[in-house]
Amino acid sequence: MDIDILFSEIREELERARAKFPGDGVTMLALMEEVGELAKASFEEPRANVRKEAVQVAVMAMRVVLDGDSSLSEWRQQKGLDPLVQ
Numbered sequence: 524m525d526i527d528i529l530f531s532e533i534r535e536e537l538e539r540a541r542a543k544f545p546g547d548g549v550t551m552l553a554l555m556e557e558v559g560e561l562a563k564a565s566f567e568e569p570r571a572n573v574r575k576e577a578v579q580v581a582v583m584a585m586r587v588v589l590d591g592d593s594s595l596s597e598w599r600q601q602k603g604l605d606p607l608v609q
């Protein structure tokens with residue numbers, strides 16, 4: 524089923540990205556960068572590239588939840604918000 528294939532691609536990319544860029548630095552900025560790349564691909568590139576960038580957006584959104592973003596820790600603390608990860 525196509526959704527299972529897509530989920531496998533996301534899991535594979537999640538594992539690759541966490542191995543290549545471990546940690547929680549600028550996760551949110553990296554997500555925004557990927558959103559920009561997805562937009563650019565959808566305007567200018569083949570469908571396969573759009574899919575690849577969409578997978579990367581999904582992965583970075585997941586990393587905000589899984590890994591957090593230490594660059595936001597002080598901001599969130601000042602606002603009385605809980606940390607992105609425990």
Ligand SMILES: [Mg+2]
Pocket residue numbers: 557560576579
């Ligand atoms: Mg990308």
